[in-house]
Amino acid sequence: MSDSVWQRAIPVYEDRSVKKTFIFFTILAIAGTILAVLRMASPLGRYSAMNDFYAWGVWKTFNVMTLTAIGSGGLAVGVAAWAFDRQKLHVVMRTALVTSFLFYTTGMLALMVDVGRPWNLWHILLPWHWNMHSALLEVAVCMPTYAFLFLAFENVPLVLERYSYLGSDATRARIAGLEPVIRKIYPVMIAFAYLLPIMHQSSLGALMLLAGPKVHPLWQTQALPLLYVMAAGIAGFAFVIGTLLVCCLRYSRPLSTDVLGELGSLMSWLTFAWLAFRFVDIAVRGKFGLLLALDKYTAYFVLENILLLVPAIMLRSKQLRETPRILFMAAVSAGVGACLYRLVPALIAFIPARKANYFPSVAELTMTLGFIAAAIVGFKLAIRYFAVLPGPIADWQFAFKPATPKQPKS
Amino acid sequence: MSGLSRRDVLKLAGLGGAALALPASLASASGGGPSVVPPHAVSMLYDATVCTGCKACMSACNATNHLEPDTGLSDGLHQMPADLNSRTMNIIKLYNDPAGSWSFVKRQCMHCLEPACVAGCPFKALEKDRDLGVVTWDGAKCIGCRYCEISCPYQIPKFEWDKFNPRIVKCQFCYEQRLKDGKHPGCTGACPTGAVIYGTRENLLADARRRIAGYPGKYYKDRVYGETEGGGTQVFYLSRVPFSRLGLPSLSDESNPHYATKVSSKIYGWLAGPAIVFALLFGSINRNWKHHEANRRDHEAEGHLPEQL
Ligand code: SF4
Numbered sequence: 001m002s003d004s005v006w007q008r009a010i011p012v013y014e015d016r017s018v019k020k021t022f023i024f025f026t027i028l029a030i031a032g033t034i035l036a037v038l039r040m041a042s043p044l045g046r047y048s049a050m051n052d053f054y055a056w057g058v059w060k061t062f063n064v065m066t067l068t069a070i071g072s073g074g075l076a077v078g079v080a081a082w083a084f085d086r087q088k089l090h091v092v093m094r095t096a097l098v099t100s101f102l103f104y105t106t107g108m109l110a111l112m113v114d115v116g117r118p119w120n121l122w123h124i125l126l127p128w129h130w131n132m133h134s135a136l137l138e139v140a141v142c143m144p145t146y147a148f149l150f151l152a153f154e155n156v157p158l159v160l161e162r163y164s165y166l167g168s169d170a171t172r173a174r175i176a177g178l179e180p181v182i183r184k185i186y187p188v189m190i191a192f193a194y195l196l197p198i199m200h201q202s203s204l205g206a207l208m209l210l211a212g213p214k215v216h217p218l219w220q221t222q223a224l225p226l227l228y229v230m231a232a233g234i235a236g237f238a239f240v241i242g243t244l245l246v247c248c249l250r251y252s253r254p255l256s257t258d259v260l261g262e263l264g265s266l267m268s269w270l271t272f273a274w275l276a277f278r279f280v281d282i283a284v285r286g287k288f289g290l291l292l293a294l295d296k297y298t299a300y301f302v303l304e305n306i307l308l309l310v311p312a313i314m315l316r317s318k319q320l321r322e323t324p325r326i327l328f329m330a331a332v333s334a335g336v337g338a339c340l341y342r343l344v345p346a347l348i349a350f351i352p353a354r355k356a357n358y359f360p361s362v363a364e365l366t367m368t369l370g371f372i373a374a375a376i377v378g379f380k381l382a383i384r385y386f387a388v389l390p391g392p393i394a395d396w397q398f399a400f401k402p403a404t405p406k407q408p409k410s
Numbered sequence: 411m412s413g414l415s416r417r418d419v420l421k422l423a424g425l426g427g428a429a430l431a432l433p434a435s436l437a438s439a440s441g442g443g444p445s446v447v448p449p450h451a452v453s454m455l456y457d458a459t460v461c462t463g464c465k466a467c468m469s470a471c472n473a474t475n476h477l478e479p480d481t482g483l484s485d486g487l488h489q490m491p492a493d494l495n496s497r498t499m500n501i502i503k504l505y506n507d508p509a510g511s512w513s514f515v516k517r518q519c520m521h522c523l524e525p526a527c528v529a530g531c532p533f534k535a536l537e538k539d540r541d542l543g544v545v546t547w548d549g550a551k552c553i554g555c556r557y558c559e560i561s562c563p564y565q566i567p568k569f570e571w572d573k574f575n576p577r578i579v580k581c582q583f584c585y586e587q588r589l590k591d592g593k594h595p596g597c598t599g600a601c602p603t604g605a606v607i608y609g610t611r612e613n614l615l616a617d618a619r620r621r622i623a624g625y626p627g628k629y630y631k632d633r634v635y636g637e638t639e640g641g642g643t644q645v646f647y648l649s650r651v652p653f654s655r656l657g658l659p660s661l662s663d664e665s666n667p668h669y670a671t672k673v674s675s676k677i678y679g680w681l682a683g684p685a686i687v688f689a690l691l692f693g694s695i696n697r698n699w700k701h702h703e704a705n706r707r708d709h710e711a712e713g714h715l716p717e718q719l
C-alpha cells in the first residue's frame with residue numbers, strides 16, 4: 001500500500017536474550033510495585049513527602065498530569081491518520097496505541113496509590129454521586145473509560161492477530177468471526193477514542209483553574225485546558241517519534257524517513273499553534289511584564305518555550321527532519337518542553353498560601369520511576385509478542401515464533 | 411506525499427479550540443454576578459480589635475469536635491499548634507511586627523458563598539448546606555484526593571497524613587454537634603470578650619458595618635473582610651492592621667469556581683461541545699474509513715497480506 005520502507009507492523013523476532021537494561025527496568029518495576037502495595041496498606045504520609053500545602057505530589061502532577069501527555073500518541077497520531085487522512089501514518093499507529101495504553105495504565109496506577117481513601121472509589125459507578133462541576137470527576141470517569149474501553153479496543157486487533165496465527169483452528173475461526181464486528185464499529189469507537197482524551201487531557205489543565213491565584217499568573221489562564229490538550233498532542237508525537245527511532249536502531253530495522261518526517265512536521269505545526277495560543281493569551285492578559293522579575297518562574301517559562309520553539313523551527317526543514325539524529329534531538333526537546341509545561345503549573349509554579357516546601361521522598365520517587373519502568377518492560381514484551389513496531393514487509397513471518405532464525409543482515 | 415498543509419493545522423487547532431477549557435461542568439455552573447446567599451446563612455464575625463488572644467475558642471473547638479489537642483510545641487503541656495492542622499480546625503495566631511503594630515487573628519474555614527473545595531470535590535463529599543450555607547464533609551463519600559486542599563484559596567482543609575483512615579479536617583460550623591439542634595457553635599459560645607460572635611449573615615454584616623460607621627478610621631480601610639472576597643464568605647473579619655498581615659489573602663471578587671467554569675460551563679452545557687467535536691471527528695473518520703476499507707478489500711483481493719488495524 002505504501003512505498004515507504006515501513007509497510008507493516010512486525011514483531012521483534014530476534015533479541016531473545018535478557019539484557020541488562022531489561023533486568024534493571026524489571027527490578028525497578030518490581031520495587032515500585034512492592035512499595036505501592038506497602039503504601040496502600042499504610043497512611044499516606046509514611047511513603048510520601050506530601051503535606052497540607054503541597055497536597056499533590058509527583059504521583060498526581062508527574063505520573064498523571066505529565067506522563068499521560070506522552071501517552072497521548074494514540075490520540076495525536078490517530079487524529080492525524082484517521083481524521084486528517086494522513087495515510088502513511090497508519091503503519092505507526094500500533095506503536096502509538098501500545099505506548100498510550102501502557103502510560104495511561106501506569107498513570108491510573110499512580111492515581112490509585114495517590115488517593116487516601118480508595119475504598120470510596122466505587123462511587124464512580126454511581127452517576128448520581130458525581131459532582132458534575134468538578135474537573136477531577138471528569139478526569140476520574142473519562143480517563144479509565146478511555147484507557148480500558150476505547151484504547152483497549154484499539155489494541156485488540158494486534159492481540160487477535162497473534163492468536164489467529166498461533167491459535168488452534170477453532171480460535172482462528174472465532175477470530176475470523178470477530179473481525180467484521182470490529183471493523184463495523186471501528187469508526188465510531190475511534191471517534192470516541194479521540195473525543196475522550198481531548199476531554200480529559202483538557203480537564204487535567206482545568207484542574208489548576210480552580211486553584212486560582214495559587215498558580216503563578218504566567219501559567220494561570222483560562223487557556224490552560226486548551227494549552228494542556230495541545231501539549232499532550234505535541235508530547236504524544238514526540239514520544240512516538242522517539243520510541244520509533246530508539247527501537248528501530250536497537251532492533252536494526254530500517255528507518256522510514258518519510259513517515260518520521262511526517263510525524264516531525266505535524267509536531268512542529270502543532271507546536272507553532274501552541275506557541276501562538278500561549279503568547280496571544282499572555283499578551284491579552286498583559287502578563288509579559290512578569291518575565292522581568294527574572295526569578296525562577298521566568299527561567300522555567302523561557303526554558304519551556306525554547307525547548308518547544310527550537311525543534312519546531314528546525315523541523316520545518318525537510319532535510320533536517322529527515323535526518324534521524326536531528327529528528328531525535330528535536331523530539332526529545334519538544335517532548336521535554338511539553339511535559340515541563342504540563343508539570344510546572346501543577347507543581348513548580350504552584351504557590352500555596354503559606355510558605356512551604358515539597359520534595360518527593362525516595363519511596364515516592366521509586367514508585368514514580370517504577371511505574372515508568374513497568375511501562376517500558378510492558379512495551380518490550382509487547383513488541384516481542386505482538387506485531388507493533390513497523391518494518392519492511394520482507395521481514396514479516398507468519399509464525400510469530402522465531403521458527404527459522406532470521407537471515408543475517410548486512 | 412506532501413506534508414501537512416497549513417489548512418490542516420488550522421482545522422486541527424480548531425478542533426482543539428472547540429474543546430477549549432473543558433473542565434467538565436456538564437451542567438452549567440453558577441451564572442456569574444454576585445454570589446447567592448443561602449436563605450438562612452449563618453455567620454461568624456471576628457473583630458480582631460476585641461480579641462485578647464485567650465484561646466478559649468480553641469479548646470472549645472477541640473472539645474466540641476472530639477479532636478485531641480495538638481500539644482506539639484509545648485512539650486505536651488497544653489494546646490499549642492503551629493498552624494491549622496489535622497488536629498486543629500480553629501486557631502488564634504498573633505501578628506506582631508517590630509514596628510509595634512500587632513493583632514490576634516482567628517483562622518478557620520470561611521464557609522465561602524461559592525466554595526472552591528465544594529466545586530472541585532469529585533463525589534460531593536464536601537457540600538454546602540442549601541439553607542444554612544455551612545460547608546460540611548462526609549467521610550462516606552470522600553476518596554482522599556485532596557483536591558480541596560489544592561483549591562481552597564485560604565488553605566483551610568487539612569488531611570490526616572498519618573492515619574490509616576484519613577479524614578479531611580476543617581471547621582464545619584459545628585453543624586453535627588450543635589447547629590443541627592439549634593445551638594451555637596463551640597467557639598462563639600466560649601469567647602468571653604465577644605470577639606467572635608454568631609448570627610445570621612445579614613445581621614452580622616449589618617453589625618460589622620455599624621462598628622465601622624461608629625469608629626471611622628479605626629478599622630483597616632473601613633472594610634469587612636469576607637463581604638466580597640472570593641465571591642463572599644460567611645465568616646467576617648474586622649481588623650486594625652491590613653488583612654494581609656493576618657494571613658488573609660487578597661482575592662478578587664470573582665470566586666475560584668466561577669473563574670474555573672466560566673468557559674467550560676458553556677462548552678459542556680447540554681454536552682454541546684463534546685457533541686460537536688464528536689460529530690466533526692466521526693464525520694471525517696467515517697469518510698476516510700470507507701475509503702480505506704475499499705482500498706483494503708482491493709488490496710487483499712490481489713493476494714496481499716491481510717491489513718493490520
Ligand atoms: S474556606 Fe476553603 S474549605 Fe472553607 S468553604 Fe471556603 S474553600 Fe472550602
Ligand code: SF4
Nearest residue numbers: 531552553555556558
Ligand atoms: S479529599 Fe475528599 S473532600 Fe477533599 S476534594 Fe477529595 S474527595 Fe472531596
